[in-house]
Amino acid sequence: MAQKRGNILKVENLSASYGRVSAIRQVSLEVNEGELVALIGANGAGKSTLISAVLGIAPAKSGTIRFMGQDITGKSTDSIVASGISVVPEGRGLLPLMTVLENLQLGAYHVKGDITRYLERAFDRFPVLAERKSQPAGTLSGGQQQMLALARALMSSPKLLMMDEPSLGLAPLAVNELFEMIDDLKKEGQTILLSEQNARKALQYADRGYVFEVGNIMLEGTAQELTGNPHVRYAYLGGTE
Amino acid sequence: MDILIAQIISGLAMGATYSLIVTGFNLLFLVRGVLPFAVAHIAVLSMYAAWITLGLTNDNLVLAIPVAILAGVLLNVLTEPTFRPLALRRAFLETMVVGLGIGIIATEVMSHFLHQGRTIAFPEVLVGGGGMVRLGMIVFSLGDVYTLLGAIGAVIGLFYFLNHHKEGRAFRAIAQDLHVARLLGIPFNRTGIYSFAICGLLAGLSGVLMAMTLGSAGSGLGDTLAIKAVVLMMFAGMGNLKGGLICAFIMGLAEALAMAYLPGRWTEAVVFSVIMIAIIVRPKGVFGSQA
Amino acid sequence: MSLQVIYYLQFVAVFILMTWAVYLPFRAGQLYNGPIYCMAIGGYFSAFVARDFGWPFGLALIATVVLGAIMGFIPALGFCRTTGLVTAMASIALIYIIQSVIRNLDFLGGSRGFWNIPKVGYLLPLAYGIVLIVGLFIYRFDHSRFGRAAEAMLVDPELAAAIGIDTRRLSVALLIISSVIGALAGAIFAFTLGTIFPESFGFALLLYVWSMMYIGGRYTMWGAIISVPILWGLPQWVPHAVAEYTNILYGALLIIIIIVRPEGIVSRGMLQWVRKMSEKHKQKGEQ
Numbered sequence: 001m002a003q004k005r006g007n008i009l010k011v012e013n014l015s016a017s018y019g020r021v022s023a024i025r026q027v028s029l030e031v032n033e034g035e036l037v038a039l040i041g042a043n044g045a046g047k048s049t050l051i052s053a054v055l056g057i058a059p060a061k062s063g064t065i066r067f068m069g070q071d072i073t074g075k076s077t078d079s080i081v082a083s084g085i086s087v088v089p090e091g092r093g094l095l096p097l098m099t100v101l102e103n104l105q106l107g108a109y110h111v112k113g114d115i116t117r118y119l120e121r122a123f124d125r126f127p128v129l130a131e132r133k134s135q136p137a138g139t140l141s142g143g144q145q146q147m148l149a150l151a152r153a154l155m156s157s158p159k160l161l162m163m164d165e166p167s168l169g170l171a172p173l174a175v176n177e178l179f180e181m182i183d184d185l186k187k188e189g190q191t192i193l194l195s196e197q198n199a200r201k202a203l204q205y206a207d208r209g210y211v212f213e214v215g216n217i218m219l220e221g222t223a224q225e226l227t228g229n230p231h232v233r234y235a236y237l238g239g240t241e
Numbered sequence: 242m243d244i245l246i247a248q249i250i251s252g253l254a255m256g257a258t259y260s261l262i263v264t265g266f267n268l269l270f271l272v273r274g275v276l277p278f279a280v281a282h283i284a285v286l287s288m289y290a291a292w293i294t295l296g297l298t299n300d301n302l303v304l305a306i307p308v309a310i311l312a313g314v315l316l317n318v319l320t321e322p323t324f325r326p327l328a329l330r331r332a333f334l335e336t337m338v339v340g341l342g343i344g345i346i347a348t349e350v351m352s353h354f355l356h357q358g359r360t361i362a363f364p365e366v367l368v369g370g371g372g373m374v375r376l377g378m379i380v381f382s383l384g385d386v387y388t389l390l391g392a393i394g395a396v397i398g399l400f401y402f403l404n405h406h407k408e409g410r411a412f413r414a415i416a417q418d419l420h421v422a423r424l425l426g427i428p429f430n431r432t433g434i435y436s437f438a439i440c441g442l443l444a445g446l447s448g449v450l451m452a453m454t455l456g457s458a459g460s461g462l463g464d465t466l467a468i469k470a471v472v473l474m475m476f477a478g479m480g481n482l483k484g485g486l487i488c489a490f491i492m493g494l495a496e497a498l499a500m501a502y503l504p505g506r507w508t509e510a511v512v513f514s515v516i517m518i519a520i521i522v523r524p525k526g527v528f529g530s531q532a
Numbered sequence: 533m534s535l536q537v538i539y540y541l542q543f544v545a546v547f548i549l550m551t552w553a554v555y556l557p558f559r560a561g562q563l564y565n566g567p568i569y570c571m572a573i574g575g576y577f578s579a580f581v582a583r584d585f586g587w588p589f590g591l592a593l594i595a596t597v598v599l600g601a602i603m604g605f606i607p608a609l610g611f612c613r614t615t616g617l618v619t620a621m622a623s624i625a626l627i628y629i630i631q632s633v634i635r636n637l638d639f640l641g642g643s644r645g646f647w648n649i650p651k652v653g654y655l656l657p658l659a660y661g662i663v664l665i666v667g668l669f670i671y672r673f674d675h676s677r678f679g680r681a682a683e684a685m686l687v688d689p690e691l692a693a694a695i696g697i698d699t700r701r702l703s704v705a706l707l708i709i710s711s712v713i714g715a716l717a718g719a720i721f722a723f724t725l726g727t728i729f730p731e732s733f734g735f736a737l738l739l740y741v742w743s744m745m746y747i748g749g750r751y752t753m754w755g756a757i758i759s760v761p762i763l764w765g766l767p768q769w770v771p772h773a774v775a776e777y778t779n780i781l782y783g784a785l786l787i788i789i790i791i792v793r794p795e796g797i798v799s800r801g802m803l804q805w806v807r808k809m810s811e812k813h814k815q816k817g818e819q
Contacts (some may be wrong), residue, residue, distance in 0.1 A: 057423065081426025093421045095414055106414055106425050152425075227487060276617065324792050332614055334563065335790050342790070345783030353776060461758055464735050468628075471621050479617075498747055510632035515627035521610040524618045 005032040006071070008160050008191045009054065014063035016053040018064055023049035024215045026063070031160065031193050036186045038202040038223070038235055039195040041212030047195040050212075054193075055087060056080045068159060072186030083111040084159035092149040096138025097108050100129050103137050115155070122151040128199055143174030150181065154190075161185070162193045167201065179205055194227060199236035203227050211236070245316045245380040247381045248497045252387035254454045256493020257392030261447035263477075263485040264399065265440040271416035271480045272436040274331055275324045278340025280317065280444050282347035282463030287313040287448030289351065289458065292361045300364055305308050306449050313445020314438050328433065337471075344467055350402040352460035363452045384453035391450050395443060396486060408435055416480070472516050478526025488527070538579045538656055540768060542724040544761050545659040546717045548716045550737075551739030551744045551756035552670055553713035557706045558750060559674070560682040560699075561615065561689065564707055565623035565738060566607060568698045569630045569713025572733035574715030575722035576640055579649045582723075584639075587725070588776045589652045596719045597712055605704075612703035615689070627734060634730045645729040652723050666713055676703065678805020747789050758797055 009031040017023045019149075024046040032038045039047040052058035052067055056077040065073045072080050086107070089218060094103055104122055106163045108115045123130035126147045132140060146166060153161055163182075175198070183205050186192060196202035203223045205210055211219040211232060219229060226232050262281055269277045290312035293306040320343055327336045355361075373380050403409035411432055414422040423429070451458070473492055477484035495512060503511065519527065554782040565721035577599055578592040587595070607626060611619050633642050652658070673679050684692040685699055693699050722728050744763055749755025763782065789796060 055424065076428070077423050078426045078428035078431075081424075087424055089421070089424050093418075093424055095417050097417055097422060098410075098413065102410060105407070106410055106427075107402075109411060110426055323787055323791060332794070334620070335794060337620065338742065339787050339790050341739060341742065342783040342786035345786070346780050349777070349779040349783070401704060424805075467733070468624060470627065475618055475621055510629045510636075513625040513628045513632075515630070517622045518610070520618055520622045520625075521614055524614050 005034055007032050008035075008067070010064075010066040011050070011054070011191065012064050014050070014053060014065060015061045016049060016058045016063075018049045018052050018058040021066075024212075027215075027217055027222070029217065031191060032193055034186070034189050035207060036182070036192045036194060037194070038199075038206035038209040039212060040067070040202060040209055040232070041197075041225070042198045043197060045212040047212050048164055049215075051087060051193070051195055052160050054085065057134070059149065069077070072191075078110075081156075082150075082216045084156070086153040086156055086158040086161060088098075088146075088149045088153045088161070088163040090164040090168065092145045094137045094145055094149055094152075097136055099134050100137055100140070101133045101220065102157055103148055103152050104129075107152035109156075111156050114224050118155050118157070122155060123193045126151050142170050143177060145180070146170060146174065146178055148155075150178075154185075156170050160193060160194075165197060166196050167192070167196060168196045175201065200238070244501075245321040249494060250381045250385055250389075250500050251454075252494040252497025253490055254388040254450075254493070255410075255497060256490035257388050258447050258450045259473065259493055260392055260455060260468075260486045260489035261443045261450070262466060263473050263489045264396065264482060265443040265447075266470050266474050267480055267482050267485045268399075268412070268443075269436055270474070271482075272334055272412045272424050272504045273324065273328045273433055275336035276329055276333065277317075277320070277324070277437075277472065278337055278467050278471065279320060279343035279347055279463075280340075280440055281467035282344045282351075283313055283441065284301050284444040284448040284451065284466065285351065285458055285463045286316060286347060288447040288452050289355050289361060291449060291452055292356075295364065304319065309449045309452075310442055311522055312444035312450060313443075314441035317441025317444060318434060321434055323438075325430070325433065329429075334406050340467075344463060346463075348460050348463050351463065355460075360457050362457040384456075388450040388454050391446065393480065394448050399439070399443070400482075402439075408432070412436060442496065472513075472520070474497055474526075475524075476484045476516055476527060481526060483524065484528030536768070539724065540765065542656055542659055542720065542762055545656075545663050546721045546724070547744060547760045547764055548663055548756045549666060549713055549717035549720070550741045550746065551760060552666060552753060553710040553717065554608045554741055554745050555750070555753060555756065556670065556673075556710045557703070558745070559679065559686060559792060560609070560703060560706055561686040562703065562707070563616070563620040563742075564611060564710060565620065566604055566611070566707055568738055568741065569607075569623075569626040569731060570604055570711040570714035571718035571721065571737070572627075572630045572634065572730070573603050574600055574718030575728050575733065576634060576646060576718075577715075578719035579646050579722040580640065581729060582650050583646075583648060589650075589655075589658075593716070593719055595741065596715050600707055600712040600715025603715075604708045608704045608707035608711070611707055612700050624645070624735075624738070627738065631730045631734055640710070643730060645689065645727055646722075647726070647727045649722055649726050651726070655723055659724075662716055662720070666716075674753060682706065714814065739782070741778075743786050745796075747785055747796055749802075751795055751798035751800050752798050754803070755796050755798040763777055 007030060011027060011029050014027045015025045020063070027050060039050065041047050049058050053060055056072070056075055060073050063073070064071055067085060070083070095106070104116065106129060110116055111118065113159070128144055129148055129151055132144070137145065141150060156239060166178055170178060179201050182192065182194070186205070194202055194206065202225055206223045207223050209220065209226045211223050211226065219226065219232065226239065262284055263278045266277060269275050269280070278328045283377060287309040291305040291309035295301065298304050321345070323339055324336055373382055374386060403413055409421065411427045412424065413429060413431060469492065473488050474485055477488040499512060550567055550571065554564065557564040574596045578596045581587040581595065582589060582592045613625060614622065625681070634640050640646055681692065681697045681702055684697060685702065689699060744756060744759045747763065748759025766781065767778040793799065
């Protein structure tokens with residue numbers, strides 16, 4: 001039995017919407033220290049809305065969000081990010097006109113003091129980025145952009161790293177690289193909340209998962225439990241294996 | 242020929258003062274999506290602040306310049322809250338109208354309360370100490386030189402800030418993609434105030450430089466400057482910092498040359514017609530806008 | 533009726549017309565300053581032909597309308613292609629241009645102004661007759677398919693073009709009509725004052741008209757009817773010392789309205805409410 005880990009994120013009965021449609025209703029989930037938690041579900045099921053809500057972008061209609069024990073419901077996005085949550089947005093969310101270096105520097109906006117060692121760490125982990133330091137981010141390939149988005153999110157040494165559909169639009173080889181990188185991060189102790197349409201890959205590496213459907217959480221459990229679940233196998237893992 | 246060069250320098254100096262105001266407009270356009278019409282009026286109010294300081298301190302130049310710049314910063318930051326709800330709604334045309342409203346108030350204050358609405362004139366000490374520079378046969382005023390140097394310095398400082406400073410990068414991030422900037426945790430309110438402060442600095446500095454080149458100011462100057470700045474912005478391309486700078490200098494030059502060589506009374510009509518047609522033909526601006 | 537009241541009413545008529553003139557293209561999304569430039573043209577032209585050529589006022593008015601249409605047509609060709617801020621600012625150029633031109637034409641008095649414009653006895657009723665006619669026209673327009681087309685252009689110009697609205701032609705038409713109304717207002721203005729200067733048609737006027745439209749209600753013609761008498765009347769009814777601060781008040785009101793009640797005093801919501809109320813009354817009456 002895994003030892004009790006500290007709770008990083010606790011969402012309770014959260015209802016929130018992004019746009020006019022109420023996108024998630026009465027959602028409860030939690031992420032503990034060092035875990036890789038996966039959010040599975042179809043497009044529009046509410047996974048992205050949850051991430052937006054945690055960031056303070058989608059306003060919470062009811063329920064609470066607790067980060068490291070503190071209630072962050074209703075707080076401004078900048079204070080939430082400053083307290084240690086960062087996101088790799090859907091579609092990468094890079095600033096294409098700015099250089100790789102500048103994008104990384106922006107990732108460290110809330111970091112006080114000299115960020116040289118954070119940059120060095122990023123370049124060590126992603127040598128590809130070091131080579132293209134001064135190139136505009138828009139000139140990188142899809143996989144490289146994903147690396148940059150990830151590196152940027154890590155600049156602030158976040159307590160919680162959230163990733164929104166990172167494999168979207170990537171070639172299979174890049175997807176494999178990406179998930180290996182995610183696994184490396186997990187082994188280093190990074191707490192990750194991963195929202196993915198590619199359920200197979202996500203459950204392969206995750207500790208636990210939640211299945212979103214039409215704005216609610218239909219199922220939850222360890223990755224093994226979910227992989228063995230017939231509904232999950234049918235709907236998200238491509239039938240019998 | 243030497244007269245021509247002197248006029249060119251004088252025109253460039255005038256353009257230098259425009260350039261700071263246009264840059265301030267462009268900056269707030271990029272970072273906040275507002276058209277801060279009244280920045281020009283604030284520049285003129287800074288001139289008044291300098292003038293008052295000179296009057297009270299027996300022509301103490303060293304004090305007057307920081308006072309003017311500080312006045313610019315404070316006044317502009319004061320206007321930030323009125324723009325905030327509009328910036329959030331991205332209601333751009335309305336920001337122009339609000340800016341206009343502030344401009345009206347500023348002009349009225351100047352024409353009623355400050356020096357009873359009479360024009361203020363700056364003493365010799367400010368206009369380059371009345372000193373003239375001689376390069377061979379060419380003679381031009383020291384004030385123009387200071388103005389050019391001051392403007393160039395400010396612009397270099399601004400570009401350094403935008404490219405090498407954390408907050409400057411944040412400005413550019415907001416200008417390029419507001420949503421991403423938000424996700425990165427860049428605070429909307431704080432950056433807004435910073436940008437207004439920097440714009441106010443540019444306005445105050447521009448006021449000081451105008452005191453050196455124009456030598457005088459009246460209550461109507463704010464409106465004239467504001468129109469010129471907006472028209473320049475559109476001509477160069479909204480939000481185009483470099484384009485705005487270039488066009489500001491061109492306008493200064495054009496005005497100086499037109500005043501010297503065209504029958505004086507038609508200058509304005511000609512300049513405005515040209516600009517108007519250019520804007521209609523190329524609504525995105527000569528250098529392209531970043532809208 | 534005292535002279536002061538007559539002047540007040542005539543100016544109110546002028547500004548209602550001017551506000552409507554700016555309102556019309558604004559219905560389709562264009563904030564256009566052409567009416568002000570045509571106001572100068574209309575004012576000076578009608579004054580000129582009346583004083584120096586002895587034309588009767590009626591004839592001068594008709595000629596002003598024609599001239600307004602022509603002078604409005606030329607820039608309209610360019611401005612129908614632009615939108616939003618570009619139109620607003622570039623059309624300000626028109627104002628500066630016409631002021632500059634007038635200053636240079638000595639037979640128009642240049643900067644010294646144009647004096648001794650002949651008096652017209654029946655100006656007040658005539659002015660309001662014009663207001664009524666223009667008002668009727670705008671009312672009919674608002675409720676016609678052209679009004680709805682303009683509204684579509686305001687909301688989404690590309691969609692409007694896609695569903696077959698000839699945006700260019702409608703835009704040009706609105707710009708020309710607004711110029712004509714401006715010219716008419718200019719004529720009334722000139723004959724009310726008796727003396728006009730190039731400065732009268734400048735930036736200050738622009739600010740007044742914009743204020744009146746934005747404060748009164750920018751999406752409806754009834755806004756002008758509320759805001760103009762109040763805003764114009766304010767300096768008259770208020771003690772003289774406070775009257776000095778009128779412009780500051782205009783500026784402050786403008787800012788407050790845009791932040792607090794962006795649509796203006798007479799908002800579309802209010803109009804709908806009025807409509808609902810009057811329908812209820814009708815139903816009650818029929819029962």
